[in-house]
Amino acid sequence: MKKDLVIIGGGPAGLAAAVEAYDQGVHDILILERDSELGGILNQCIHNGFGLHTFKEELTGPEYALRYVKMVKERKIPFMLRTMAVKLKGGEPIKITAMCGDERWNDRREEVLLEAENEPLAGLQKGAEGLEIEAKAVVLAMGCRERARGALNIPGYRPAGIFTAGSAQRFVNIEGLIPGREVVVLGSGDIGLIMARRMKLQGADVKMVVEIMPYSGGLKRNIVQCLEDFNIPLKLSHTIVDIDGKHRLKGVTIAQVDEAGKELPDTAEYIKCDTLLLSCGLIPENELSIDAGIEMDRLTHGPVVNDRMETGCRGIFSCGNVLHVHDLVDNVSKEAKAAGKSAAEYVLSGAGEWGKATRPKSPPKSRYTPTPERDFTNQLICIGCPVGCLLTVNKRSDGQLEVTGNSCPVGAEYGRKEMTAPTRPLTASVKVTDGIGAVVSVKTSADIPKNKIMECMAEIGRAKVSAPVVAGDILLKDIAGTGVHIIATANMLSNPAPENKMSQKV
Amino acid sequence: MYDVIIIGGGVVGCCIARELSKIKMRIAVLEKNSDIGEGATKANSGIVHAGYDAAAGTLKALLNVRGNKMMKELADELDFPFINNGSLVLCFEENIASAENDHIANSGVSADRVVIKNDRSRLEELLDRGRQNGVAGLKILTGDAIRRLEPAVSQSVTSGLYAPTGGIVCPFGLTYAMAENAAVNGVEFYRQTKVVGIEKKKDIFYITCDRGVFEGRLVINVAGIYADLIHNMVSNEPMTIRPRRGEYVLYDKGVGGRVSHTVFQLPGAYGKGVLVTPTVHGNLLVGPTAEDIEDKEAVNTTAIGSATVMDKAAVSIGKIAVGEVITSFAGLRAHGGTGDFTIKEVDDVPGFLDVAGIDSPGLTAAPAIGEYVAQMVREILPAEDKKDFKPERRGIKSGWGEVICRCERITKEEIYEAIRRTPGATSIDGIKRRTRAGMGRCQGGFCSPRIIEILAQELGKEPWEITKAGAGSEILFYPD
Numbered sequence A: 001m002k003k004d005l006v007i008i009g010g011g012p013a014g015l016a017a018a019v020e021a022y023d024q025g026v027h028d029i030l031i032l033e034r035d036s037e038l039g040g041i042l043n044q045c046i047h048n049g050f051g052l053h054t055f056k057e058e059l060t061g062p063e064y065a066l067r068y069v070k071m072v073k074e075r076k077i078p079f080m081l082r083t084m085a086v087k088l089k090g091g092e093p094i095k096i097t098a099m100c101g102d103e104r105w106n107d108r109r110e111e112v113l114l115e116a117e118n119e120p121l122a123g124l125q126k127g128a129e130g131l132e133i134e135a136k137a138v139v140l141a142m143g144c145r146e147r148a149r150g151a152l153n154i155p156g157y158r159p160a161g162i163f164t165a166g167s168a169q170r171f172v173n174i175e176g177l178i179p180g181r182e183v184v185v186l187g188s189g190d191i192g193l194i195m196a197r198r199m200k201l202q203g204a205d206v207k208m209v210v211e212i213m214p215y216s217g218g219l220k221r222n223i224v225q226c227l228e229d230f231n232i233p234l235k236l237s238h239t240i241v242d243i244d245g246k247h248r249l250k251g252v253t254i255a256q257v258d259e260a261g262k263e264l265p266d267t268a269e270y271i272k273c274d275t276l277l278l279s280c281g282l283i284p285e286n287e288l289s290i291d292a293g294i295e296m297d298r299l300t301h302g303p304v305v306n307d308r309m310e311t312g313c314r315g316i317f318s319c320g321n322v323l324h325v326h327d328l329v330d331n332v333s334k335e336a337k338a339a340g341k342s343a344a345e346y347v348l349s350g351a352g353e354w355g356k357a358t359r360p361k362s363p364p365k366s367r368y369t370p371t372p373e374r375d376f377t378n379q380l381i382c383i384g385c386p387v388g389c390l391l392t393v394n395k396r397s398d399g400q401l402e403v404t405g406n407s408c409p410v411g412a413e414y415g416r417k418e419m420t421a422p423t424r425p426l427t428a429s430v431k432v433t434d435g436i437g438a439v440v441s442v443k444t445s446a447d448i449p450k451n452k453i454m455e456c457m458a459e460i461g462r463a464k465v466s467a468p469v470v471a472g473d474i475l476l477k478d479i480a481g482t483g484v485h486i487i488a489t490a491n492m493l494s495n496p497a498p499e500n501k502m503s504q505k506v
Numbered sequence B: 001m002y003d004v005i006i007i008g009g010g011v012v013g014c015c016i017a018r019e020l021s022k023i024k025m026r027i028a029v030l031e032k033n034s035d036i037g038e039g040a041t042k043a044n045s046g047i048v049h050a051g052y053d054a055a056a057g058t059l060k061a062l063l064n065v066r067g068n069k070m071m072k073e074l075a076d077e078l079d080f081p082f083i084n085n086g087s088l089v090l091c092f093e094e095n096i097a098s099a100e101n102d103h104i105a106n107s108g109v110s111a112d113r114v115v116i117k118n119d120r121s122r123l124e125e126l127l128d129r130g131r132q133n134g135v136a137g138l139k140i141l142t143g144d145a146i147r148r149l150e151p152a153v154s155q156s157v158t159s160g161l162y163a164p165t166g167g168i169v170c171p172f173g174l175t176y177a178m179a180e181n182a183a184v185n186g187v188e189f190y191r192q193t194k195v196v197g198i199e200k201k202k203d204i205f206y207i208t209c210d211r212g213v214f215e216g217r218l219v220i221n222v223a224g225i226y227a228d229l230i231h232n233m234v235s236n237e238p239m240t241i242r243p244r245r246g247e248y249v250l251y252d253k254g255v256g257g258r259v260s261h262t263v264f265q266l267p268g269a270y271g272k273g274v275l276v277t278p279t280v281h282g283n284l285l286v287g288p289t290a291e292d293i294e295d296k297e298a299v300n301t302t303a304i305g306s307a308t309v310m311d312k313a314a315v316s317i318g319k320i321a322v323g324e325v326i327t328s329f330a331g332l333r334a335h336g337g338t339g340d341f342t343i344k345e346v347d348d349v350p351g352f353l354d355v356a357g358i359d360s361p362g363l364t365a366a367p368a369i370g371e372y373v374a375q376m377v378r379e380i381l382p383a384e385d386k387k388d389f390k391p392e393r394r395g396i397k398s399g400w401g402e403v404i405c406r407c408e409r410i411t412k413e414e415i416y417e418a419i420r421r422t423p424g425a426t427s428i429d430g431i432k433r434r435t436r437a438g439m440g441r442c443q444g445g446f447c448s449p450r451i452i453e454i455l456a457q458e459l460g461k462e463p464w465e466i467t468k469a470g471a472g473s474e475i476l477f478y479p480d
């Protein structure tokens, strides 16, 4: 098969690159995605906080992904699902080998994307040879994976109950399954914080979030919304030094570390828990790139690229988490757009002189150290956006609340509300009957009172809706008497043959 | 009624089962775990030793060398991963280690954990012993000759023993191959079947398990670390087996090419060295430690254990970045105290065979132990050979279908096959060992949800009933 442009990875990076390349005039494009749907990791990030820059509104992960999927579909850009690129070779043309899943699944999955018009390419028969593709240009958008326990080298037993935060997230948000009841989270990056809250909402007892650094790598807004809101302690400068439990996890031993990161044995403390979530960093998935001999940057673990996102290998571009780990998907989309544009230019007019490859600039990482002096009675952190301004709210003589410290009006509004009637958006998932999946992700149509969160979760937990569900459908009305509705944030098609699953269970 | 009941489904039990399946007999293998090969068999160095370690005239020496000779042909016949990569035993200058390896001095590790002092006479001892044991091709090489074979080896190595017959094998691959072929030839496998009592009445053994009573004419005790418990159920001459823990660190395939031979260190005055070896799957393995412990289930790793093997390995081939570690694990050697394997009919219990104290090189020797024990069985209970014995077995083939495990590129079809074979996978670990799904860099982060889904479907279970490695290790909770 011959293509002008092949995009490896159908996450936000790959999709944005494809859309931009199309708009720049390259129409012979193919997206390869190894998962069963487009959208990448966003499909399981059902919380909100995406798209403030790109779409000027706060979206959940699946909603953000759907917007790009829609753009891809509007342009009829072909994609192959359950198809994994396994080999890449530079040159003219660039050669890609892919492994392709059962074609029937491609057909079936296609229905999930309700507005689907473009057929996925007639793929290969299952078990057939690898798929060979020749391309003029390639965009690498394979994303990243999480650091596993082994890489952290935590001593102790290897029982069931130790998950990376991302796999626990998948269990809860996509499969509707429960990975744990008494949870300790190691690592206080955003994913760790989000999962601490998610487990709590799901009814688990989240004992603490343990962080080896003296600060949290998560956004301030997430510290507030995920930990402070639920009284989950954050143990800075602590780590896990032992794992107990021969079959299922029984507990972990935590200990404080000194400035050099060395454990202080006297501080060891045993924490009973049945589940440990690891959120200890992401590693760009560059097996393909390394295999192709593309020069890598030792710091970012991504390819070295020039200012047009081209790697050291001609015609091969890179963007998104495979290039360097991004905190915000909006930055991924922006970077991917640039990569898509350059790839299109390369296809249309050849390489030219593009300047030397350099390390990609990654935005400074957030570092949150709680201010001990913070006066909880009138000082708050604004959760309106990732900046996280420290607000001070005082009562004026006329009884009005005055907010200082905010950088924009959102903060003033938030500060006043937080002191009088605090509210929060809520995201979760609702069980689906007869769907191709077990749950569909949802959000509240408006913020709900903070003290109603668990009540709403109980109602959401009891609810069952039947497939099909389309993103935007109102699934539950007037939840817990708040007047707020529960709205689907993703699509869920009905299972065409539910009896299949049953008969297999006999 | 069974002719032979084998207690213990480790590599040795499975090799015996396969050998006996050549004879017309009814055979059962009883294994307490949810899968075969989850004892010492799952956590060892995977080395096919050449045979120069054991003292001449011992069973260990005999069966090691014989097992080594059998391995290649068996690997072809039964299709399990085996590579005859050759091994080296390194001899270091006096007092090299701590001075030369800066990182050791800086790591705060006490020097005597890593100092390796050798003298060459010990190398010659090994050479002599190897020759007496019948190991072919042994040679003492100079340090330079060794570095030509293995460029990563430290400059402080002055000489070494080269054993061209040394090899590496996949311990699970070997065990599953033996078991599957035994099953095809009629052996019955009972997993999650723990022997709790044995009684002999007349000439029949009544073996009580948590799942019922098995009757057999002959019993073979291959219960590894628990062989003493099984032995003591019937014999008045007590036996003790002590666990000796060995810890390992496994590195990513990215550094798997650091060495191509298995590189040992000559044991020195300060204890046993560690080995550095490629695995048959292209990773790099370093270890083990040797620590006598009490708890027969204590396969936990320790911070000091990992640090020790990493530091000692650095003495042989230089430091490997900690970031390349993908996992660490520990195994328990069944230390019998006699210095040799105990393979014999128990004096006070005719018909009861002990195959005990099978510590290293038990993996290498396993096929030879199979032959040896089968011969004993034939003598006690004569029977005809099967005419329709099927000697061949094929491993699970990799294909081009839908990828479930990204890191190791394992397809859905391979997972199905791992479950559908006999004895097939029933747990995440069972899938992992049969297909390598989940053994790669991400250690199952991406694929375990999919594998749970497939296991549940195939076994007719709910996702929350799926375990990591048998009852008690459920991965998910019942959703309320």
Ligand SMILES: Cc1cc2nc3c(=O)[nH]c(=O)nc-3n(C[C@H](O)[C@H](O)[C@H](O)COP(=O)(O)OP(=O)(O)OC[C@H]3O[C@@H](n4cnc5c(N)ncnc54)[C@H](O)[C@@H]3O)c2cc1C
Binding pocket: A008, A009, A010, A011, A012, A013, A014, A032, A033, A034, A035, A039, A040, A041, A042, A045, A047, A048, A049, A050, A051, A083, A084, A085, A086, A141, A142, A143, A144, A165, A166, A169, A190, A191, A194, A282, A285, A288, A319, A320, A321, A322, A326, A327, A328, A329, A330, A332
């Ligand atoms: C667990 C988690 C939580 C996050 N939470 C937030 C958040 O709250 N807010 C926020 O703004 N950002 C968040 N992010 C970051 C943001 O989601 C990512 O930056 C963004 O998704 C990266 O997009 P991507 O396309 O580069 O990678 P991905 O979304 O990972 O997509 C990569 C895609 O490539 C596919 N792929 C990989 N290799 C191959 C191959 N060889 N062949 C074919 N396909 C392949 C993968 O299946 C995947 O679909 C989170 C990230 C993670 C991992």
Ligand SMILES: Cc1cc2nc3c(=O)[nH]c(=O)nc-3n(C[C@H](O)[C@H](O)[C@H](O)COP(=O)(O)OP(=O)(O)OC[C@H]3O[C@@H](n4cnc5c(N)ncnc54)[C@H](O)[C@@H]3O)c2cc1C
Binding pocket: B007, B008, B009, B010, B011, B012, B013, B030, B031, B032, B033, B036, B037, B038, B039, B040, B041, B042, B043, B044, B045, B046, B047, B048, B049, B193, B194, B195, B196, B222, B223, B224, B225, B226, B227, B230, B245, B246, B247, B288, B330, B331, B332, B333, B334, B358, B359, B360, B361, B362, B363, B364, B365
């Ligand atoms: C750290 C280490 C490194 C090693 N390195 C090597 C090497 O490189 N090369 C080499 O040749 N050898 C090596 N060995 C030795 C080798 O691993 C063992 O000799 C071999 O695995 C022993 O196999 P086995 O079947 O006797 O024992 P096991 O694998 O332990 O099997 C015994 C089985 O019996 C079962 N069992 C126990 N009690 C009961 C009961 N009551 N009812 C039912 N079933 C029961 C257990 O569950 C277990 O599955 C090493 C060993 C260790 C620990």
Ligand code: SF4
Binding pocket: A382, A383, A384, A385, A386, A387, A388, A389, A405, A406, A407, A408, A409, A410, A411, A412
């Ligand atoms: S005040 Fe404005 S800028 Fe500051 S955190 Fe709130 S929303 Fe962001």
